Amino acid sequence: xxxVEQHPxxxxxxxxxxxxxxxxYSDSASNYFPWYKQELGKGPQLIIDIRSNVxxxxxxxxxxxxxxxxxxxxxxITETQPEDSAVYFCAPLPPGTYKYIFGTGTRLKxxx
Amino acid sequence: xxxxxxxxxxxxxxxxxxxxxxxAQDMNHEYMSWYxxxxxxxxxxxxxxxxxxxxxxxxxxxxxxVSRSTTEDFPLRLLSAAPSQTSVYFCASRQPGxxxxxxxxxxxxxxxxxxx
Numbered sequence: 678x679x680x681v682e683q684h685p686x687x688x689x690x691x692x693x694x695x696x697x698x699x700x701x702y703s704d705s706a707s708n709y710f711p712w713y714k715q716e717l718g719k720g721p722q723l724i725i726d727i728r729s730n731v732x733x734x735x736x737x738x739x740x741x742x743x744x745x746x747x748x749x750x751x752x753x754i755t756e757t758q759p760e761d762s763a764v765y766f767c768a769p770l771p772p773g774t775y776k777y778i779f780g781t782g783t784r785l786k787x788x789x
Numbered sequence: 790x791x792x793x794x795x796x797x798x799x800x801x802x803x804x805x806x807x808x809x810x811x812x813a814q815d816m817n818h819e820y821m822s823w824y825x826x827x828x829x830x831x832x833x834x835x836x837x838x839x840x841x842x843x844x845x846x847x848x849x850x851x852x853x854x855v856s857r858s859t860t861e862d863f864p865l866r867l868l869s870a871a872p873s874q875t876s877v878y879f880c881a882s883r884q885p886g887x888x889x890x891x892x893x894x895x896x897x898x899x900x901x902x903x904x905x
Contacts, residue, residue, distance in 0.1 A: 720881075720896030723894060723895075728891075766831060779831040780831055781829060781830060
């Protein structure tokens with residue numbers, strides 16, 4: 678089955694700096710790569726996703742890049758703001774399955 | 790739309806008690822799932838359903854039962870609660886996706902369960 682690792686587990690950045698979180702997966706068949714943001718006391722929320730036929734996708738300050746050969750994808754947040762402080766999860770998904778395997782999460786702290 | 794709703798928000802049980810966590814969605818989503826979240830372990834899939842009357846096991850199904858009699862509701866039953874089931878439980882729903890796109894997964898606010 679899919680083995681998913683996220684790094685780093687915690688990340689502190691100054692407001693305005695960039696943050697990068699990396700997700701490594703084992704199942705080369707995975708073709709859907711989402712990132713979720715979880716604020717304290719709430720359920721996770723999808724913030725950006727990418728499919729395997731695309732190398733990069735951007736949405737304002739957030740971007741996701743995919744390296745299928747190396748089996749990893751990364752979340753990039755630019756111009757970080759205090760409201761970006763949260764836990765971020767990756768959850769790559771192979772085709773034909775409904776079983777998301779989540780990474781262990783990255784706690785991002787943006788220091789004002 | 791209320792989205793995905795879960796009740797109760799908090800629950801304390803004694804070992805051996807049974808209870809049902811409720812989950813409902815008003816988006817007419819076919820797929821629904823239950824996850825548990827433990828510190829440092831991310832979310833792990835307990836059970837999921839791809840439509841009314843169809844359920845299947847996830848990573849950690851032992852000690853839990855589910856059924857799906859309607860599209861809207863997907864209750865999770867703890868048969869005989871154990872301290873190892875202390876966790877935060879999340880329900881989620883999504884559509885299957887069309888034209889090669891995967892439907893966005895929406896999560897409820899969670900139920901925090903403590904088993905003494």
